[in-house]
Amino acid sequence: MEFKPLSDSFFQQPTITLARALLGKLLVKETELGTVSGWIVETEAYIGPEDRAAHGFENRRTKRTEVMFGPPGYAYTYVMHTHCLINVVSGEIGSPEAVLIRALEPCGGIDLMYQRRGKGKKELELTNGPGKLTKSLGIVKEDYGRAMFEYPLFIAEGKEIGSILVGPRIGIHNSGEAVHYPWRFWVQDNRFVSK
């Protein structure tokens, strides 16, 4: 299968809008071992200045958050415990905003996904969580700052999806009032959604 990256202008929309627009799109990573892809079925928006749960809360600018202050469409990867998570930088230059990709429905390169995740895994366990999907696709912290409108890591046109459901985000219970913000989006009835 061959995929073509969306243009950089796709990422130039408000973070919440982009988080919804990413649903159904394809996330693709190419490596020497092959190409792996999956349809995005779950996202979360993080809007730094006003969002206690975001790493860029109150415009906190560090080496780690730096990429979020730049233009949209670049990868913000970081390590959580033993896992790597991936966000798409969004919003205006100077404002630390991003969309976390939480789950995919496998599209291509499924054999390679099993190889990376371990043989005994079920198909559902390949990509139904933010740390799992990066492992299946071979996304690593070295992808930090990479443009996501160019090979080898990019967003491509996907497929039509059904209804989008909305709810509070996951795993941010120590974030005060931000706990309740309805900034998680997922495709209704898709079994790969993480929760």
Place this chain on the structure above:
DNA sequence: CGCAGGATCCGCT
């Protein structure tokens, strides 16, 4: 330089 705290996952109860 030390330490506390995670946007998680997995296995066991």
Place this chain on the structure above:
DNA sequence: GCGGATCCTGCGA
């Protein structure tokens, strides 16, 4: 459901 694994980042001393 719960706790441990495990490791990087940010901050304070």
